[in-house]
Amino acid sequence: PVTRCYNLELVLKDLAPDGFTRPVWTANGQYPGPILQANHGDRMIVNVFNKFGDPATIHWHGMFQKGTNFYDGPEGITQCAIPNNVTFTYNFTIEQDGTYWYHSHHLGQMIDGLKGPLIIYNPKDSYLGKYDFEYVMTLSDWYHDPTSILLPKFSSDSYKGFAPVPDSGEISGLGQYDCKAAPKNSKCNPNKKIATYIVKKGKKYRFRIINTSALVHYILSIDNHPLTIIEVDGTLVKPVTLNTIPINIAQRYSVILDANQEIDNYQIRAHITECTPIDNNTLNFDSALNYDVTGILKYDGAKDKPPTSNPYPLNTSEECRDVNPNLLKPYFEPKVPQNVISTFKTLVNFGAAASGRAIALINNSSFVPNNNYPTNQKIVDGIKPNQLSNNDNPLTYECDSGDCDDAAVEIFIINNTTDSHPFHVHGHDFFVLYNGENNSDIKSPHKSEFNFKDPVIRDVVTVLPNSTTVIRYSASNPGVWLFHCHIQWHLSMGMAAQLIESPSIFKNTTIPSDVTALCAKDRG
Numbered sequence: 001p002v003t004r005c006y007n008l009e010l011v012l013k014d015l016a017p018d019g020f021t022r023p024v025w026t027a028n029g030q031y032p033g034p035i036l037q038a039n040h041g042d043r044m045i046v047n048v049f050n051k052f053g054d055p056a057t058i059h060w061h062g063m064f065q066k067g068t069n070f071y072d073g074p075e076g077i078t079q080c081a082i083p084n085n086v087t088f089t090y091n092f093t094i095e096q097d098g099t100y101w102y103h104s105h106h107l108g109q110m111i112d113g114l115k116g117p118l119i120i121y122n123p124k125d126s127y128l129g130k131y132d133f134e135y136v137m138t139l140s141d142w143y144h145d146p147t148s149i150l151l152p153k154f155s156s157d158s159y160k161g162f163a164p165v166p167d168s169g170e171i172s173g174l175g176q177y178d179c180k181a182a183p184k185n186s187k188c189n190p191n192k193k194i195a196t197y198i199v200k201k202g203k204k205y206r207f208r209i210i211n212t213s214a215l216v217h218y219i220l221s222i223d224n225h226p227l228t229i230i231e232v233d234g235t236l237v238k239p240v241t242l243n244t245i246p247i248n249i250a251q252r253y254s255v256i257l258d259a260n261q262e263i264d265n266y267q268i269r270a271h272i273t274e275c276t277p278i279d280n281n282t283l284n285f286d287s288a289l290n291y292d293v294t295g296i297l298k299y300d301g302a303k304d305k306p307p308t309s310n311p312y313p314l315n316t317s318e319e320c321r322d323v324n325p326n327l328l329k330p331y332f333e334p335k336v337p338q339n340v341i342s343t344f345k346t347l348v349n350f351g352a353a354a355s356g357r358a359i360a361l362i363n364n365s366s367f368v369p370n371n372n373y374p375t376n377q378k379i380v381d382g383i384k385p386n387q388l389s390n391n392d393n394p395l396t397y398e399c400d401s402g403d404c405d406d407a408a409v410e411i412f413i414i415n416n417t418t419d420s421h422p423f424h425v426h427g428h429d430f431f432v433l434y435n436g437e438n439n440s441d442i443k444s445p446h447k448s449e450f451n452f453k454d455p456v457i458r459d460v461v462t463v464l465p466n467s468t469t470v471i472r473y474s475a476s477n478p479g480v481w482l483f484h485c486h487i488q489w490h491l492s493m494g495m496a497a498q499l500i501e502s503p504s505i506f507k508n509t510t511i512p513s514d515v516t517a518l519c520a521k522d523r524g
């Protein structure tokens with residue numbers, strides 16, 4: 001293991017990912033941000049120079065941050081935001097490998113562009129040798145208005161919580177937008193660039209696919225090329241070959257593509273759907289956002305001409321869902337922790353604030369981060385979880401003796417809405433014991449239905465409408481970890497809670513002074 005040092009300069013830059021020019025919140029002037037790479041076991045040092053003119057943070061999605069909870073990134077939970085013109089260094093050891101990403105965790109900043117891939121290699125990866133080359137493919141939605149315009153509208157009292165409609169979708173930061181729809185006085189050039197991946201006939205490619213969207217679910221396919229899944233959210237799985245791969249927000253898949261077809265161009269299709277009503281005044285949310293974002297798989301030697309390949313039939317029943325969890329089997333036999341120390345039943349709802357504003361609730365409380373005084377600093381300062389405010393939604397548990405790897409925390413995510421929600425847990429991956437659908441009584445899946453034998457391990461799971469999903473993970477990482485829906489609009493409505501893991505151990509943590517220095521001294 002070595003130390004990898006990266007510099008990220010956060011700068012605004014006018015870019016036109018889909019042809020429409022807008023200011024983009026970039027890292028190093030790039031959108032998507034640069035691909036950060038390391039090996040299993042390495043130490044990552046990332047110097048962040050904030051020149052946005054806005055505060056910023058970066059979250060390392062999927063990293064365990066064992067012993068470095070304060071470098072996890074979410075504002076108000078583990079740190080205050082990095083002020084403009086300040087340099088802050090994230091410093092953590094990587095205990096895992098696979099396909100990850102990083103993104104801002106300050107307001108809607110990720111939607112404005114601050115996000116990129118984080119790829120961790122394992123020199124002993126069991127699939128090495130099964131492919132010749134690899135590519136990273138990010139999928140995203142894209143808005144032309146910055147969130148400084150969208151968020152205040154979205155959170156105003158008169159707005160009813162319908163998510164803003166993205167203007168386009170993108171593959172690896174390239175989208176197509178019809179400039180005829182652009183407002184006058186805007187700068188728009190129909191984008192001629194289309195995401196293109198060049199392959200050599202006879203070779204095999206690992207594609208690392210990341211859905212970095214704010215709102216949309218994708219179903220990915222590449223004409224004539226079935227895709228063999230080998231990795232899910234950083235965990236290897238036994239190979240399973242599919243023609244279409246549903247991928248929800250913040251999820252990742254590695255797939256192997258065999259370039260065994262005729263030398264030609266083949267269409268890549270990322271079918272876009274939103275899984276919560278959007279504000280386009282139709283409220284007919286099945287037909288509202290429903291198109292393919294396209295790219296090209298180009299065989300070396302193929303002529304420059306648009307693909308004429310035929311799509312695989314779209315399976316609309318895959319919209320707003322995960323790959324069937326029964327198909328995804330961990331490559332190594334999973335060790336599901338057995339000693340359940342806490343079970344939480346989290347009821348997910350929409351509601352209205354007194355002002356009329358639409359909000360999201362977990363157990364009747366809508367999460368509001370305290371951006372002056374992050375929860376982990378409160379715990380270290382001696383504020384007990386039960387003294388936190390109601391809006392902090394603390395879910396507290398302790399493993400302070402014995403084998404914490406075997407100490408299991410179980411969360412029943414009870415979705416009492418008609419939307420599906422991609423739920424994420426910071427600092428852990430989890431076993432999906434049960435992924436219910438349309439349960440008649442959504443509150444009581446029975447243990448006899450749980451998969452303890454070979455459950456899929458991931459860090460984002462789709463909880464289906466009016467259904468309950470049950471996840472379980474090891475309580476072996478003391479700290480304060482966010483648990484939330486990864487639809488950015490739902491997060492901003494408060495669809496989040498904090499997991500306060502082993503506070504009696506964590507309270508003895510020394511939070512580095514460069515972290516506490518980000519916070520104002522007077523914390524009222």
Ligand code: C2O
Nearest residue numbers: 059061250424482
């Ligand atoms: Cu991708 Cu709170 O995280």
Ligand code: CU
Nearest residue numbers: 421485487490
């Ligand atoms: Cu949601």
